[in-house]
Amino acid sequence: MCHKGSGIGRACAIGLARDGAAGILIADMNLAAAEQVVAEAKAVAAAAPGVRIEAIRIDITQQPSVDEVTSYMVREFKRIDYCVNCAGIGVETPREIGDADVDEFNRFIRVHVQGTFLLTRAVSAAMKLQEAVKPVGPTSAGRGSSRGSIVILGSGSSFVATPSMVQYTTAKHAVIGLAKNAALDNAPHGVRVNCVCPSWAETPMIQRARDGGVDIDSYVNGMVPLGRIATAEEVADVSFPAPGLRKTVRHVTGHNAEGKGIFLSSDHGDHHRIIGNEQSVANILYSTKETPIDMANDVDVKYAAENEPGLHIHNGSVFRMIDFAPNVLSPMHRAVSLDYGIVLDGEFRLILDSGEERIMQQGDISINRASAHQWHNITGNGTLPGRMAWILLDCIPLTYNGETLKEELNELQPYYEGR
Numbered sequence: 042m043c044h045k046g047s048g049i050g051r052a053c054a055i056g057l058a059r060d061g062a063a064g065i066l067i068a069d070m071n072l073a074a075a076e077q078v079v080a081e082a083k084a085v086a087a088a089a090p091g092v093r094i095e096a097i098r099i100d101i102t103q104q105p106s107v108d109e110v111t112s113y114m115v116r117e118f119k120r121i122d123y124c125v126n127c128a129g130i131g132v133e134t135p136r137e138i139g140d141a142d143v144d145e146f147n148r149f150i151r152v153h154v155q156g157t158f159l160l161t162r163a164v165s166a167a168m169k170l171q172e173a174v175k176p177v178g179p180t181s182a183g184r185g186s187s188r189g190s191i192v193i194l195g196s197g198s199s200f201v202a203t204p205s206m207v208q209y210t211t212a213k214h215a216v217i218g219l220a221k222n223a224a225l226d227n228a229p230h231g232v233r234v235n236c237v238c239p240s241w242a243e244t245p246m247i248q249r250a251r252d253g254g255v256d257i258d259s260y261v262n263g264m265v266p267l268g269r270i271a272t273a274e275e276v277a278d279v280s281f282p283a284p285g286l287r288k289t290v291r292h293v294t295g296h297n298a299e300g301k302g303i304f305l306s307s308d309h310g311d312h313h314r315i316i317g318n319e320q321s322v323a324n325i326l327y328s329t330k331e332t333p334i335d336m337a338n339d340v341d342v343k344y345a346a347e348n349e350p351g352l353h354i355h356n357g358s359v360f361r362m363i364d365f366a367p368n369v370l371s372p373m374h375r376a377v378s379l380d381y382g383i384v385l386d387g388e389f390r391l392i393l394d395s396g397e398e399r400i401m402q403q404g405d406i407s408i409n410r411a412s413a414h415q416w417h418n419i420t421g422n423g424t425l426p427g428r429m430a431w432i433l434l435d436c437i438p439l440t441y442n443g444e445t446l447k448e449e450l451n452e453l454q455p456y457y458e459g460r
């Protein structure tokens with residue numbers, strides 16, 4: 042169930058269709074926009090037989106409308122596994138607090154706060170009644186089963202203020218409180234509630250603000266490290282499988298004609314892949330074909346962009362970051378390399394094949410000298426995602442008792458072989 046037919050909601054609906062959702066109901070006040078999204082979602086889900094995608098009109102500020110749409114979804118689709126609440130309005134007439142319009146303020150409270158409340162209330166009640174049949178992570182029994190998951194769109198404005206936007210800032214601060222309480226109340230029922238808080242994403246809401254005279258582009262360019270507005274698709278992708286971790290920004294430097302340092306690019310890294318039974322995201326931040334590194338004519342930049350490495354590179358180097366879903370335990374594996382590991386976010390257990398182990402906290406470092414090992418993400422007692430980074434340098438083959446140590450990938454083999 043996806044509330045709304047443009048911008049972020051559209052991107053979520055298309056993403057869900059692409060990921061194989063069996064049924065999607067796109068509910069929006071603007072039925073024509075929702076119907077347009079139905080057509081787009083059907084086009085990407087075309088390969089899946091029997092998938093049902095429909096549009097329906099809803100006004101999230103009206104309780105009868107919200108209750109009716111929720112009942113329709115339960116009746117027709119049999120259950121609601123996911124609800125993305127991304128209906129909303131943006132500021133089109135910015136005004137300082139002293140000149141703020143009272144009706145406009147109340148409208149924002151009605152749509153964002155009352156609307157989110159009514160929808161979360163109705164969907165929570167429906168999810169509580171359905172069977173807890175869906176495993177949270179099909180390959181990670183420790184994560185248990187779920188009756189459903191509700192995602193609410195907060196905003197950067199849930200945390201900070203923007204000049205002349207008191208109605209939006211107030212409403213979005215309230216939304217995050219609402220999400221926290223709903224998460225707390227629903228947890229015993231196996232219903233998860235999360236709040237995604239994007240900064241600025243290119244959607245019709247932003248265009249309307251531009252048209253109304255809000256100088257969003259200068260503001261974004263000054264505030265966002267990437268120096269650009271996000272796409273709606275980037276917001277839709279954010280939650281899986283390690284929600285809550287900020288996208289890392291990578292800056293690559295080079296030289297201008299006078300040999301002075303310049304930034305060549307600012308991005309998120311070259312290669313992202315979901316690995317480890319869909320429980321982790323690997324991000325290759327850089328890799329080099331050899332060491333010492335030939336940087337003439339930026340050949341190394343081209344190599345890093347065009348080649349996704351295996352576990353490590355013979356004679357070269359790899360800078361890898363991995364986001365782990367809660368409680369993930371990696372297979373025992375060995376890279377025949379010197380690995381500098383850093384815990385960037387969370388808490389991990391480093392377990393060696395002898396059975397020895399250590400707990401590592403944020404900022405702790407491991408120097409792994411080709412020992413076979415496992416990583417266990419124990420962040421928040423196994424309830425939160427965690428993030429680590431490693432730099433892997435090639436080493437001279439290492440021999441113990443006459444046997445040369447070999448790379449061991451075990452269940453990780455499919456994710457690295459042939460690269």
Ligand SMILES: NC(=O)c1ccc[n+]([C@@H]2O[C@H](COP(=O)([O-])OP(=O)(O)OC[C@H]3O[C@@H](n4cnc5c(N)ncnc54)[C@H](O)[C@@H]3O)[C@@H](O)[C@H]2O)c1
Pocket residue numbers: 045046047048049050068069070071074099100101102126127128129130152156194195196197238239240241242243244245246247
């Ligand atoms: N675009 C951004 O930069 C940005 C950033 C942070 C948070 N958000 C939040 O994300 C959500 C989606 O924003 P977007 O940029 O995709 O906006 P959008 O304008 O593209 O889409 C909003 C949709 O909500 C619908 N809607 C408005 N009032 C409604 C109501 N009462 N009942 C039902 N539907 C209603 C509209 O018809 C529209 O289709 C909003 O909550 C917004 O505050 C957006």
